[in-house]
């Protein structure tokens with residue numbers, strides 16, 4: 495519920511008139527702050543990505559300026575989003591050689607985060623302390639010994655002013671919402687497919703601009719911990735051609751939740767395994783160990799519900815301005831498939847927890863359920879594994895250990911083998927059962 499509301503309001507976005515891709519014109523548009531420059535005239539597409547080397551924040555009355563030093567100018571575009579108030583800067587792929595902000599809010603900027611958003615595209619998401627309009631957003635060439643810079647000037651406004659500024663963008667978004675995903679005609683779970691090895695989709699959570707949970711003790715980020723694990727698991731499953739393995743991401747890049755499900759459906763996946771790492775969300779401050787989640791409309795407990803809310807916020811964290819959430823389909827056949835898929839998912843979850851507990855620590859309640867967006871394919875058995883808690887120093891030691899990864903990925907691969915042996919294996923003759 496919370497998530498849906500959040501996605502709806504995120505739609506209210508707009509490209510501000512004051513923020514064109516200023517430097518894009520090779521005619522050399524001139525701004526008060528410096529000469530706007532052609533960004534890709536030098537064949538930047540083939541060059542190494544520009545580097546963001548420093549960030550500066552200054553406040554002058556109602557005006558807040560955020561500046562990023564660059565190694566060369568890049569294409570950029572800025573727009574604002576509501577609820578919470580944010581400004582998004584999309585730019586050519588850049589490498590960020592800056593530390594995340596320390597968290598002290600100044601002027602209109604509460605905090606900001608950054609990372610790879612899509613192939614060839616980076617994003618900066620700036621959380622605002624209140625409604626603001628973008629007065630100026632551009633990159634300028636270096637001058638007087640100063641490096642090329644990206645300037646963002648924000649001016650305080652009120653909620654009405656902000657809403658007015660959003661209108662155009664909101665209208666164009668409503669038009670785009672027409673091409674959302676529709677559920678295909680496929681009506682049975684993907685466990686009994688025709689020839690070829692079964693397809694397994696591994697889904698390392700978060701990525702790029704969305705770091706996921708961050709270990710307070712070491713600063714390790716969930717997105718990297720789960721990617722490392724997913725790669726080991728991929729290699730194990732792909733060995734010997736038993737399975738075809740598809741990763742929703744195999745590098746540090748953001749992938750929207752709906753896209754992860756779409757990748758699985760397009761690959762005709764027969765099993766979907768999402769990999770995450772938790773942080774303490776409930777009262778149990780000593781929480782440790784693996785939890786295996788399946789989809790449920792009603793969460794098995796309050797902690798699971800809070801966790802699903804956190805995980806489902808990934809798109810909002812990355813500043814997505816378009817809901818990709820497929821609409822609920824009230825079709826009785828799809829409903830039957832969904833019910834059957836949930837039984838397969840629950841079976842796999844049990845097998846998985848059974849194998850993993852042989853080699854690693856499990857959570858006190860290792861089998862739980864909640865409304866995770868990425869588990870919503872109605873015809874693909876899907877589980878979400880929280881490998882441990884980044885808030886536990888000992889769990890982080892495990893998560894960062896190559897030996898632990900190897901052993902634990904082995905146990906997951908065993909569970910996968912059992913799942914497919916039970917589904918696709920030859921029928922067991924009564925005599926053979928003894």
Ligand SMILES: [Zn+2]
Nearest residue numbers: 699706770771
């Ligand atoms: Zn996560």
